[in-house]
Amino acid sequence: MKRLVFLSILFTIVLACKKDYNKTKQPYKFIPSNTNAVIKVNEINDFLSSVENNEILSNLYNKELQNVALTLKHFNTTKQVYVAFDNKSNSDYIILTEKDSSLFLLKDIPNHISETLEDFNIVKTQFNEQTIYHKIIGNTFAGSNNLELLKTLDDQKENHELSKLIETTDKKSVASILFNSKSSNYSKLLFSDLVNKDSPSFTTLDIDYSEKGIIYNGILSLTDSIPNHFESFKNTVPQKINTPAIAPYNTSSLLSITFDDFFEFNKNNTNVNDSISISSQSFLKFSNEIALINDALILHSLDTNLILESIEDKSHSETFRDIDIYEFGDPRFFNSILKPFISFENATYFSIYNNFIVFAESEDTLKSILTEALNNNTLANADAFKNINENLSDEASLFIFKNSEGISEIFGKNMTGYNANAVQFIHEDNYTHINGVIEKFKKKAATNSVTETFATSLEATILSAPQTVKNHITQAHDIAVQDVNNKLYLISSAGNILWTKQLQGKILGQIEQIDMYKNGRLQLAFTTPNRLYVLDRNGKDVSPFPLKFNDAITQPLAVFDYDNRKDYRLLVTQSKNLLMYNDRGQSVSGFDYKNTESEISSQPNHYRVSNKDYIVFKAGENLQILNRQGNIRINVKDKIRFSDNNVYLYKNKFTTTNTLGQLVQVDTKGRINTTDLNLTDKHQITTTSKTLVSLRENRLIIKSRTIDLDYGDYTAPRIFYLNDKIYVSTTDLQSKKVYLFDSQAKSIPNFPVFGTASATLEKLDGERGLELVTQSDDKTIVVYKLH
Numbered sequence: 001m002k003r004l005v006f007l008s009i010l011f012t013i014v015l016a017c018k019k020d021y022n023k024t025k026q027p028y029k030f031i032p033s034n035t036n037a038v039i040k041v042n043e044i045n046d047f048l049s050s051v052e053n054n055e056i057l058s059n060l061y062n063k064e065l066q067n068v069a070l071t072l073k074h075f076n077t078t079k080q081v082y083v084a085f086d087n088k089s090n091s092d093y094i095i096l097t098e099k100d101s102s103l104f105l106l107k108d109i110p111n112h113i114s115e116t117l118e119d120f121n122i123v124k125t126q127f128n129e130q131t132i133y134h135k136i137i138g139n140t141f142a143g144s145n146n147l148e149l150l151k152t153l154d155d156q157k158e159n160h161e162l163s164k165l166i167e168t169t170d171k172k173s174v175a176s177i178l179f180n181s182k183s184s185n186y187s188k189l190l191f192s193d194l195v196n197k198d199s200p201s202f203t204t205l206d207i208d209y210s211e212k213g214i215i216y217n218g219i220l221s222l223t224d225s226i227p228n229h230f231e232s233f234k235n236t237v238p239q240k241i242n243t244p245a246i247a248p249y250n251t252s253s254l255l256s257i258t259f260d261d262f263f264e265f266n267k268n269n270t271n272v273n274d275s276i277s278i279s280s281q282s283f284l285k286f287s288n289e290i291a292l293i294n295d296a297l298i299l300h301s302l303d304t305n306l307i308l309e310s311i312e313d314k315s316h317s318e319t320f321r322d323i324d325i326y327e328f329g330d331p332r333f334f335n336s337i338l339k340p341f342i343s344f345e346n347a348t349y350f351s352i353y354n355n356f357i358v359f360a361e362s363e364d365t366l367k368s369i370l371t372e373a374l375n376n377n378t379l380a381n382a383d384a385f386k387n388i389n390e391n392l393s394d395e396a397s398l399f400i401f402k403n404s405e406g407i408s409e410i411f412g413k414n415m416t417g418y419n420a421n422a423v424q425f426i427h428e429d430n431y432t433h434i435n436g437v438i439e440k441f442k443k444k445a446a447t448n449s450v451t452e453t454f455a456t457s458l459e460a461t462i463l464s465a466p467q468t469v470k471n472h473i474t475q476a477h478d479i480a481v482q483d484v485n486n487k488l489y490l491i492s493s494a495g496n497i498l499w500t501k502q503l504q505g506k507i508l509g510q511i512e513q514i515d516m517y518k519n520g521r522l523q524l525a526f527t528t529p530n531r532l533y534v535l536d537r538n539g540k541d542v543s544p545f546p547l548k549f550n551d552a553i554t555q556p557l558a559v560f561d562y563d564n565r566k567d568y569r570l571l572v573t574q575s576k577n578l579l580m581y582n583d584r585g586q587s588v589s590g591f592d593y594k595n596t597e598s599e600i601s602s603q604p605n606h607y608r609v610s611n612k613d614y615i616v617f618k619a620g621e622n623l624q625i626l627n628r629q630g631n632i633r634i635n636v637k638d639k640i641r642f643s644d645n646n647v648y649l650y651k652n653k654f655t656t657t658n659t660l661g662q663l664v665q666v667d668t669k670g671r672i673n674t675t676d677l678n679l680t681d682k683h684q685i686t687t688t689s690k691t692l693v694s695l696r697e698n699r700l701i702i703k704s705r706t707i708d709l710d711y712g713d714y715t716a717p718r719i720f721y722l723n724d725k726i727y728v729s730t731t732d733l734q735s736k737k738v739y740l741f742d743s744q745a746k747s748i749p750n751f752p753v754f755g756t757a758s759a760t761l762e763k764l765d766g767e768r769g770l771e772l773v774t775q776s777d778d779k780t781i782v783v784y785k786l787h
Contacts, residue, residue, distance in 0.1 A: 027082055027096040027140040028166045032149070033159040034087040037179040037186060039065070040166060041081040043473050044072055045490075045498045045538045046174045053496045054209045056438050059411055060185055068093055071132055071143070074109050076100070076540045078521060080171070086149065094153065095143040099136055120151055165204045165221065172473055173206035176218070188410050189216060189436055191400040191423045192255075194229045194340060201228070205434065208474070210765060211454070211494030213418065213439035215391050220425070220432040229340060230397070232269040233427035236260055238395040241424075242300045243291035244379040246356045247401075248372040251379050254401040256291035257341050266337070283310035287357075290338060291399075295365055297334055297344040299357040307357055317349060320367050321374065325351045328359065341398070384420035384441035391437045396424035407438065417441065448749040453771060453783045454495030460485045461778045465715075465758040467510055468773060472522045472537070477764050479773055480524070481781060482507055490539060491781060493764040493771075499539040504546075505529045509556020509603055516542070516583040518566045525570065527557040532572055532581070544585040549574065554599070555617075560606040562613055562628065573600050576619070578630065593630035598622060601642065607649040609668055616647050616654050623647070623666055625654065634670045643683065650687040657685055661696070677701075684716040691743060693717045693728050702728050705745035710735065715758040722763060722770055729759045731774065738774050753784055 031038060041047045050057045051069045068083055072095070075081065079098040086092040112127035122135045124147075133150045134143035144150040162178065169176035179186040180202050187193070189205060205218035220230065239258035247254050259265040262284050284290075286307045289300035301307050313329030327349055334344040347359035349366050353373055360366040372378060379385050379401070401422045408415045423436035458481065466481035471493070478498065479491040486505055490498045505528030512525045516534070523542055524535040529552050534545040555573035562569070568583040569591075576596040580588040598620025607614045614633060615626040621641060625634040643657045653665040653673075661679030666672050677683075683696040693702050695717045700707040712732035720727045726743035738755035740748040755774035764771040769786050776782035 025138055025140065026163075027080075027098055027142075029158045029163055030094075030096055030137065030140060030142060030153055030156060031082060031084045031159060031162060032086070032094070032153070032156045033162075035084045035159065035162065036087045037085045037177070038162065038166070039083045040169055040176040040178070041072070041083065041174075042171055042176075043174060043537060044075055044077065044081060046473060046492070048072060049492060049496050049498050050174060050207075050209045053211075053494070054214065055415075055440075056214050056411075057207070057209060059413065060188060065093075067130060067145070068095065070128060070130060071095065076538070078536050078538065078540075082166075086146070092146040092149055093144060094149055095132075095134075095141075097141050099139050099141050117147075120147075122147070122150060161221070162202060165202055165219075168219070169204060170206040173208050174473065176204065176206045178202050178204045189423065189438075190434070191402060191410060191421075191436075194398075203434070205436070210439075211496075212441075213421075213437070215439075216434070216436045218434050220434060221430070229272060230425060230427050230432045231272050232265060232341075233257075233259065233397040233432075234268050236264050236268075236397070236427075238397045238426050238428075239288045240394050241396055241399045242289055242355070243293065243298050244385060244401070246298060246353060246358065246369065246373050247291075247293045247379040248369060249377045249379055249382045250403070251293050251401070252403045253406040254291060254293045254379070254399070255342065256289055256396075256399040257338070258289045258395070258397060258399075260288060262287060269338075269341075283307045284337075286310065290342060292342045292344060295361060296369055297342070297347060297359040299359075300355055301357065302355065304352045304355060304357055308352060311350075314350075317363065320351075320363075320370060323351055323353060323370055325349055325363060325366060331361075334359070382420065387441055388420045388422055388437045388439055392422060392424055392435055393426060395426065396435075397427040397432070398425040400424070449787045450750040450753055450772075451785050451787065453785045455776055455780050455782045456491050456495045456497065457780045458483050458489060459487065459779075462757070462775060462781075463506055465775070466491075466760065466773050466781050468760055468762040468764065469511060469513055469524060470522055472520055474766065476766055477762050479764075479781060479783075480511055483779075486528075488539070495783065501535065501539045503528055503533070504531050508553065512557060512559040514559060514561075514568045514583055515566050516568065525557060525559060527553045527572060529553055532557065532570065532585075534583075534585075547581070547585055551575070556603045558604040558606070560615075562606070562608075571604055571615075573604065573617075575599050578604065580630070591628070591630045593626065595619070595624065595632070600624075602646050605647060605649075607654070609649070609652055612668070614654070614668075616649075618642050618647060618656070623654065623656075625666070625670075634666070634668065636666055636670050636672065638672050640664055640672075643681075645683075645685050648685075648687040649689060650692055651690065655687060655692075657683065663692075686717055686719055688719055688721060688726070691719060691726055693719055695730060700728075700730060700739075700741070700745075702741060702743060702745040707741065707745050709739065712737075718758065718760070720761040722761060727761050729761060729772075731755055731758055733757075738772065740772065748786070755782065 048069055051061055077100050081097040084094045109127045114125045116123050122133050125132050132143050133147045137154045142153055165178055177186055201221050203220045205216045207216045236259040241256055243256050287299045287301045291298045314326045317325045317327045328347050331346050331348045334347050346361035348361050349363050350359045351366055358369055404415050404418045407418050407421045417440040419441045421438040426433040460483040463482045463484050466479050468477040469480050471478050476493050482488050486503045488501045488503050492498050508527050513522045514525050515522055526533055530549050532547040534542040536542050551574045553572055554575050558571035560569040570581045572579040576599050578593040580591040582588055600617055600619050602618040604615055604617040613628050617624050621639040623636045627633040641659045643659050645657050647654055647656045653667050655665045658664050659681055661683050663675040663677050679696045685694045698709040698711045712734040715731045717728055717730045728741045731738045736756050737752035738759045740751045757775040759772050759774040761770055761772050772784045
């Protein structure tokens with residue numbers, strides 16, 4: 001009996017320990033050992049957009065992942081999500097992520113049916129002809145389309161190798177893919193089957209995408225128990241890839257291997273791949289790169305004369321454009337010695353050009369290559385190759401290039417426009433590093449040209465001009481815009497709608513961005529007439545927001561970060577009152593604005609002058625200048641009949657205008673100075689700390705320089721400071737023209753452009769040049785690229 005009691009207690013302790021372990025266990029540690037592919041999703045909406053809109057990724061992702069995407073649309077999380085595919089059946093998958101109270105939004109899924117399978121404590125949910133089984137294990141949400149997989153999930157042994165690889169992936173990429181050789185679809189990214197088909201090793205790739213294609217990098221881990229082709233590069237140093245300098249511009253396929261010591265490479269290759277070991281007197285010892293391009297083989301050498309002298313079995317055939325062509329006495333020399341990387345059966349002729357030795361089956365082929373090289377029509381000089389080369393390393397152990405024809409063969413579909421694509425393998429220690437790029441190429445527009453990049457249509461009329469918000473994943477920018485149905489859209493830099501969100505009212509002013517968790521992930525913060533919203537990257541509400549207000553909010557949200565420590569203060573204006581909250585939605589004690597005689601008529605702004613904080617806004621005919629506590633810091637005694645313009649900090653003075661068109665400036669002593677700018681009562685101004693821009697009727701003044709525009713209906717001028725340069729824009733709503741000037745009041749070349757709303761200038765993507773965002777009609781966002 002005592003023994004039974006002891007065993008019962010022991011069993012209870014073991015179960016308790018297991019539960020505690022599960023609470024701290026990372027979701028990816030539940031991935032079954034018999035997994036052949038894992039997709040780690042860092043940002044759900046960006047990932048779902050790539051599944052739907054990116055031609056390369058949508059072709060790679062199998063049909064089952066399309067079904068997974070339909071499920072992920074109902075997830076509300078900023079945590080990483082892991083999708084693992086079963087080794088036995090690529091159709092079975094498991095979804096793993098950190099538990100969240102609002103993670104899987106069943107209430108948002110129309111016509112779903114859910115039931116609990118009591119015997120297994122598993123919920124079965126059916127929707128859109130799909131079935132997903134899901135449960136909570138400790139701190140992890142687990143879901144699968146296969147009940148049997150889910151039943152045994154918490155009893156699975158951790159795949160430690162896979163866990164370590166997952167921990168090396170880049171959290172800033174859109175997604176990471178981990179796969180072994182059985183995942184043939186993802187292996188297409190390697191352009192080759194040189195990874196052993198029976199190898200259990202995983203390839204890890206971090207993926208980023210754009211409208212043009214994808215860029216990826218990662219590692220191939222090697223297993224000691226199973227020889228790998230890349231062990232041929234053991235104890236060799238990767239070299240610069242030179243052969244694109246002689247490969248013709250229309251080369252469809254190029255495969256290059258490099259080494260600092262050919263005999264070390266040959267020894268390794270013989271041991272691993274049963275290739276042929278060759279004599280130490282071979283002319284190949286003078287080479288550091290060997291490449292196969294279409295129907296020719298090329299050697300690169302620092303001394304081609306030594307190679308020529310070392311080739312004993314040769315005879316002079318002819319001279320072509322002062323270049324000697326030789327007949328090679330051993331045409332099958334390259335048939336086996338470089339396998340499995342290169343096999344070339346008919347090296348009948350060869351010639352020397354600069355630092356290259358070119359072998360070909362026919363003299364015609366050789367002459368064609370030499371002709372293109374003499375005319376500089378080489379791959380290295382092709383614009384498409386130059387474009388992808390920016391994303392590649394100079395040195396590699398193995399380099400593979402494919403043009404649109406070559407990449408079409410890999411993907412089994414017509415890949416028109418993908419004129420240059422490459423993957424390189426850099427072998428170091430027990431790892432092979434991988435860099436790859438597959439991109440559509442458009443010939444660069446002429447310098448100073450302006451081209452339309454994309455146009456995106458909304459479901460309803462646009463309510464206010466679009467603005468840009470920073471994408472903390474790509475460090476570029478997306479576009480936020482609201483329609484008349486109060487639906488907010490986030491549009492990617494490629495023009496894809498990432499998500500929409502129904503709001504309660506019109507957004508007041510501009511959307512602000514905060515980093516409330518101080519982890520580099522940005523949230524969107526703004527007010528509508530009765531709500532204070534904070535949204536995450538996926539457009540989901542961040543608890544405890546939105547805050548609801550009975551009385552109307554009358555000015556845009558003001559966000560202050562006094563000491564640049566990300567301790568945000570959110571200031572809400574309600575007629576005569578100011579309410580201050582922290583970024584957790586809690587009212588801030590110690591802030592008490594009591595002067596409620598006049599309604600606040602401008603958005604409060606925070607300025608710092610000489611290490612002192614000033615909160616500045618207009619109220620009636622008074623300029624209110626407060627300290628952090630909401631008390632009067634500067635008492636401005638004189639009344640001001642304010643125009644509709646905001647209050648700016650210009651030349652360290654609080655600056656606005658009055659109804660007489662005069663510039664009104666108040667210094668930190670409370671002294672007022674007015675300057676006549678010869679403005680009419682209907683005028684607009686904007687400033688930076690040193691630049692003043694004003695507009696009255698058709699006269700735009702930038703600093704002291706005047707531009708006489710055509711008569712029209714102009715939007716308020718806007719100032720943008722980008723790439724160490726000031727730009728000023730305004731739009732004539734009557735003629736539908738967007739104007740853009742520099743700080744010297746000179747028009748930017750090829751402006752104005754067509755537009756029907758105020759414009760925003762920003763760097764949307766990772767490419768050179770800026771983008772101008774405006775509207776082409778009442779429902780359409782249009783983006784122009786400045787080259």
